[in-house]
Amino acid sequence: MFHTASSWFLLLLLLVPALGWLLFRSRTTAIAFSSTENLRKLPTTWKQRLRWLPPAMLLAAIMLMIVALARPQEGRKQTISESEGIAIELLVDRSGSMQAMDFKIEGEHVDRLTAIKNVAGQFVNGGDKLDGRTSDLVGLITFAGQADGVTPPTLDHAFLVGQLNQSEIVTQQSEDGTAIGDAIGLAVEKLTSLENSETRNIKSKVAILLTDGENNAGDVDPIQAAELAATLGVKIYTIGVGTNGQAPVPVVDPFTGRKVVRWMEVKIDEQTLTKVAEVTGGKYFRATDTESLQNIYQEIDKLEKSRLEEKQYVDYREWAIEPVHVAGFALPPLALLALLLLVARELLINTTFRQLG
Structure with missing residues (x-):
């Protein structure tokens, strides 16, 4: 469930498909070369196979931040009689x-x-x-x-x-x-x-x-x-x-x-x-x-x-800033996951996937 006052942030997820199209669209570059036939015969490297990873990490981080803004919560109800x-x-x-x-x-x-x-x-x-x-x-x-x-x-x-x-x-x-x-x-x-x-x-x-x-x-x-x-x-x-x-x-x-x-x-x-x-x-x-x-x-x-007389209390766990428990495992808070993805993306695009101007 999401906090009522913040749940409208989920509407921003509607922009994700358009953002994904911008990140993953094919870019063509014109070069002066007599023939590219021999280039096609070259084997595909692992860097080429994983070139989608940095934009995917950016997209995932944005989605996590949007969800975090909507304040997902886990309510644990306690009843005191x-x-x-x-x-x-x-x-x-x-x-x-x-x-x-x-x-x-x-x-x-x-x-x-x-x-x-x-x-x-x-x-x-x-x-x-x-x-x-x-x-x-x-x-x-x-x-x-x-x-x-x-x-x-x-x-x-x-x-x-x-x-x-x-x-x-x-x-x-x-x-x-x-x-x-x-x-x-x-x-x-x-x-x-x-x-x-x-x-x-x-x-x-x-x-x-x-x-x-x-x-x-x-x-x-x-x-x-x-x-x-x-x-x-x-x-x-x-x-x-x-x-x-x-x-x-x-x-x-x-x-x-x-x-x-x-x-x-x-x-x-x-x-x-x-x-x-x-x-x-x-x-x-x-x-x-x-x-x-x-x-x-x-x-x-x-x-x-x-x-x-029964009194009911609900203790809420904020997934944005508190660990998320899924299938018995504790995952980092959503905000921290988004930050880690952004940091990892920056490291990749400035090292392994660095592109020359």
Whole structure:
């Protein structure tokens, strides 16, 4: 490519054919000689064969100078990506009440945790109506009677979703419960610890809490944990999962040993979940089926967008004054080549091809 403001110099190349005709036209000289027959029989010398060389060198030098004036350039584009991602902690309830089978996936009844795994996986990796959180750090905390940090905020989303899919509903009574406050406190700790990291420019810190119950375990009150989160700049979105009142729950019949579905009383503390969200500047959602859960994640996906900016720079190499790279070889700049041709021509016409007046 050529520099736009100088490319018009290429029009001078239209004069090259005329200049070539002037340089290479035959010149006849009249001499007084009785006969030239014997001269024709003389062998042609190498000087005679190469007599075209000096004018060709002059013509080539002129062409190179014209091209150099047009400023040929080689552009090397560089792209620098700058992103401000979001650090997200997923807080997933795996208490015994998550066994309630009031959700459906492809027409089949599934428990609440299975539905969460399905939709949360799409939220992280993308799928269906969700774009995925490609540039965001995402961590996972599960809780029942106590909160467990399963995966710290990471960009390895495949590993995180794998860990999420391996999470199971607690079966031991001693492990059961719903420690919402402890889960929030642990999420705040994990997210604020990223402030000392230099590997990522964190735009905001977000926790998404999913539960189907009320805080009945752990040492931290959910509202106090939310107030701490607000102080440290962590926003919490809370999702109440499942129906309120009665829900179908699979239980083992003590007489037959078989699993049967029974309607059991369940209760979601919507007041506390709403307060937790409001204190931190988040929002409370209610998910009663898989579709509403997908819609909730889709809304959160829109509310919490990462900023990705690309800046492109073009580094130009001026062939007129910088080496020209062709097929892996570096040639001298065009201006220098033209000068070398002119110097070589002058040497030739004043030595080997010197002509007597």
